[in-house]
């Protein structure tokens with residue numbers, strides 16, 4: 001059983017976060033990323049999140065994103081990256097034949 | 102070899118995925134940007150574009166060998182400076198527009214990832230224009246340049262992107278497809294890529310078609326073929342100069358530029374002279390053929406693309422024409438049938454057709470010939486000093502831009518010669534297979550989120566202004582201000598002595614005319630008869646003396662007397678909501694209406710309703726409007742003393758129905774509730790007393806007041822389903838209105854007290870409270886013991902469910918007991934209607950009831966099946982609830 005660790009992102013996410021990268025690399029912990037204090041995500045920030053999730057998957061570490069303010073969660077929705085949506089607990093988009101009206 | 106092609110395909114698809122993914126991330130990040138951030142980015146892009154305007158024009162010309170550097174530079178400046186000027190103060194983030202009167206705002210949502218095509222004719226200005234528009238609207242944009250202009254297009258994209266990035270724009274929000282032999286294929290793949298949200302196509306018809314066929318939202322433009330009508334009122338010299346400016350602009354590559362002139366013959370000669378003087382060459386018919394041979398591609402019948410944007414000299418040389426050096430435009434007379442002339446098509450080069458016409462009609466028709474020959478929806482022009490001609494021309498021509506007294510090419514761009522929105526994308530509407538005729542710009546790159554807040558209908562309360570209520574109040578007629586009165590009444594008013602009572606009291610100098618032809622259920626022909634009689638005496642006052650039918654008829658008579666041009670079919674049209682209804686009623690009446698009710702039932706003396714019967718369709722027709730309200734009501738209970746028992750009963754039950762229905766109506770208010778409750782109380786108290794002693798003025802007075810109070814309640818809150826059922830049954834079987842109401846009362850109480858299977862969708866009725874209202878009525882009528890030790894009745898909405906049900910049952914019992922005590926029918930069977938007959942009539946009864954306006958204010962939204970079961974439920978004789 002891995003230990004559970006939570007890290008809170010504060011302010012603008014514009015690049016990688018070393019502390020999280022190191023924690024993941026240690027392979028010891030499952031990680032919860034708390035976005036409640038995150039005010040902005042840049043393209044580089046998004047790219048890092050995706051890449052970090054990829055590393056986590058190969059290390060079989062669980063990463064989940066919590067407490068996203070709606071503007072941040074909307075960035076995830078529009079960016080439409082499966083791994084990020086999954087970590088956010090967002091269901092994959094429905095592919096049902098919904099009726100247009 | 103096979104492997105190589107496959108590898109190429111994989112590489113291509115990877116390139117596409119990569120481009121689109123980068124654009125998508127940028128679009129996601131862009132959603133967080135504020136208006137201020139966006140505006141700073143657009144400003145930086147504008148500065149960069151202005152700085153690079155000449156460099157980019159040179160690059161475009163060098164790469165494409167089309168057009169003129171000077172004009173390409175001008176276009177770059179229009180796309181940047183003019184465009185910026187136009188959009189800089191526009192809101193594109195958050196709330197972008199407010200509609201305070203409609204209680205609504207508009208909020209911007211970016212469209213996302215835009216795939217933008219750039220044409221060979223405007224490779225740099227289009228990119229400047231579209232990237233600025235994308236930045237302003239927080240979209241990311243991928244440019245797919247024309248293969249023959251890819252270097253200059255992409256150079257432009259890069260310059261603008263770098264400026265934007267330095268100003269804080271998201272990485273990769275502008276990207277571009279690199280020049281390669283597979284550029285076209287790459288673009289096609291992107292057009293159908295699931296992560297591309299919108300295609301913004303400008304360019305060859307094939308690309309636009311491909312964009313529209315992609316299944317994605319697309320903004321495309323159609324092709325042009327601009328006719329320009331030079332009317333005889335035009336300023337000849339300046340028209341000639343404007344046309345030359347326009348047709349030579351970028352060597353004619355602008356698609357809104359003039360293609361064929363239609364010249365009034367009165368000014369043809371001086372105009373052509375002017376063209377010649379200013380450096381144009383007018384071809385003879387033989388030369389026209391030679392020009393057509395080179396300017397038109399014989400295989401397709403369209404322009405020869407090799408000559409697009411070439412100077413007139415070059416074209417003349419290719420055609421084998423000897424023209425003076427520096428000739429600006431080759432003017433070609435199009436002789437014969439214009440519709441089949443080779444040159445009557447779009448020619449993006451300085452070749453301009455012309456025809457002369459002898460009338461405005463011919464002028465507009467020839468313009469239509471050109472307009473509908475490949476340029477529908479695009480651009481047209483007119484030179485005239487006559488607003489009438491301009492209007493008729495604009496009316497006939499199908500063009501998103503009808504440019505008046507300016508060059509159509511630069512005029513179409515907007516902002517230079519006129520106040521059209523600046524654009525490089527000319528929407529052509531359905532005429533050109535597009536969704537818009539706009540000068541496309543930022544407003545087409547936003548998803549508009551409308552946020553309407555609930556608008557509550559502001560309730561008002563209206564009633565008759567002067568109401569005289571004492572027994573003996575008929576004496577007030579003595580002071581009535583009238584010189585000529587028209588009395589509308591029925592035959593019985595004479596018999597019962599009411600008419601003479603009125604006549605005796607009218608002022609001595611008042612001329613009086615009497616119409617006593619209103620029967621039990623008057624139809625429109627009765628009203629017309631009265632009007633005919635009335636018009637002979639020209640009265641200033643209508644006095645309605647009688648029961649509900651007489652009062653209603655008088656209201657309609659007064660309306661049509663004052664406004665003879667109203668159409669009864671329109672004013673009597675059903676409506677869902679009177680704020681939206683079709684009929685327009687007058688707001689001011691000039692003839693005074695005095696209502697003197699002789700029954701205690703409808704309350705018509707204080708309602709804005711009037712009902713008459715359409716004998717042909719067996720239906721009751723209702724008119725509803727404030728203007729129907731009488732000005733004066735005289736409630737003199739002495740006039741009801743002689744009312745027969747049966748009529749007393751029926752009308753009282755009508756009033757009771759009014760009170761019960763207005764209480765729970767979706768339009769009920771505190772004002773109508775008070776009236777409804779007191780009306781109920783008075784009826785329960787006074788009716789049995791009146792029946793014991795019909796000539797008791799005291800109880801007659803109370804009953805008369807009750808009917809009037811209930812009338813005020815329905816006058817503002819309206820009635821409900823009970824009336825719908827009663828109107829239908831009454832019209833079908835000729836049953837008195839109040840009597841028809843009585844047989845449904847227990848059925849509709851039972852129906853409305855239950856949680857609706859379907860709620861009423863009415864903004865002003867936010868909560869279903871019919872059950873509470875009935876319980877409150879029971880409390881008010883003292884039908885239940887007071888709750889709690891303090892002996893103070895608790896509010897009906899604080900009752901437990903059980904208590905509330907008990908209260909409602911008490912009310913139902915009270916209604917039953919009253920009817921039972923006075924001998925009023927409580928079921929359809931008691932009316933003597935045979936079961937078989939009823940079963941046969943049922944579908945028609947349901948149909949008529951379901952059409953009734955009274956349903957619209959019922960607290961429960963009835964389903965057709967429910968209406969049917971209500972009829973069935975009301976048939977058998979009843980047990981006490």
Ligand SMILES: [Fe+2]
Nearest residue numbers: 703755759838
């Ligand atoms: Fe009624």
